Amino acid sequence: MAGARETALTAPDLTVVVPTFNERDNVRPLIDALDEALAHIHWEVVFVDDDSTDGTAAAVRAISRQDSRVRCVQRVGRRGLSSAVIEGILASSAPYVAVMDGDLQHPPELAARLKPLGIVADYAPPEKMLAEMREEQRRVREIARAAGLLK
Numbered sequence: 001m002a003g004a005r006e007t008a009l010t011a012p013d014l015t016v017v018v019p020t021f022n023e024r025d026n027v028r029p030l031i032d033a034l035d036e037a038l039a040h041i042h043w044e045v046v047f048v049d050d051d052s053t054d055g056t057a058a059a060v061r062a063i064s065r066q067d068s069r070v071r072c073v074q075r076v077g078r079r080g081l082s083s084a085v086i087e088g089i090l091a092s093s094a095p096y097v098a099v100m101d102g103d104l105q106h107p108p109e110l111a112a113r114l115k116p117l118g119i120v121a122d123y124a125p126p127e128k129m130l131a132e133m134r135e136e137q138r139r140v141r142e143i144a145r146a147a148g149l150l151k
Contacts, residue, residue, distance in 0.1 A: 012044040012069070014096045016108075017088030019081055020049045023102035024056045030100075031063060031070060033108040044069045046091050047102070048084040051076045056102075 016034060020027075027047065034045055049057040051074060060072035073091055075084065089097050100106040 010042070011093040011095075012042045013094055014038065014041050014043045014098060015088070015092035015094040016043060016045045017085055017092070017097055017099045018045060018047045018102045019084035019088065019099070020047050020052060020056050020060075020102035021079075022052045022054045022056060024052065024054045024059045026102055026104050027056065027059045027063065030102065030104060030108065031067070033104075037108040044071060044092075044094065046071045046073060046088045048073045048075065048088040048091075050079045050084060 016038075018030065031045060034043065047056070047060045047070075049060065049072060051057070057072050057074040060070060064070040064072060071091070073087055075087065085099050088099070098110075100108065
C-alpha cells in the first residue's frame with residue numbers, strides 16, 4: 001500500500017463511495033485493488049455500511065486505523081442504495097466521486113480511467129448539455145419520420 005500512510009492534510013482528488021451490506025470479506029481485496037489501480041491519484045474510499053451483521057463496518061474501521069484514506073459511515077436504522085450513495089458523496093471532500101459496488105462487480109481499474117484532473121476539460125454547462133440533447137432528439141425524430149416511424 002504505497003499511499004497508506006498519507007496524511008489527511010490535503011483533500012483527495014477522488015473519493016470512491018462504496019455502499020455495503022454484509023461485504024466484510026470484500027473490504028480488504030477492494031482496498032488493495034483501489035491502491036493498485038489508483039496509484040497515480042490522491043484518493044480516499046468511503047464505505048457506507050447499512051449496519052451489516054457480518055462486521056463489515058468493524059473491518060473497515062480496523063483498516064482505517066492504519067490507512068487514513070479509508071473511512072466508514074455506518075448507518076443504523078437507514079437502508080438503501082441511493083441514500084447510501086448520497087451520504088457517501090456528502091461525506092467526501094474531493095472534487096470528484098466514483099461509486100463502486102462492494103461486491104467487486106465493478107473493476108477498480110475503471111475508476112483510474114476517470115482521469116479526475118482532466119474531467120474539467122470535458123465539462124459542459126447544463127444549458128449547453130440540454131441544448132445538445134434537444135438537438136439530438138430533433139435529429140432522431142427527423143430520421144424516424146423519414147423512415148415512416150413517426151407522423
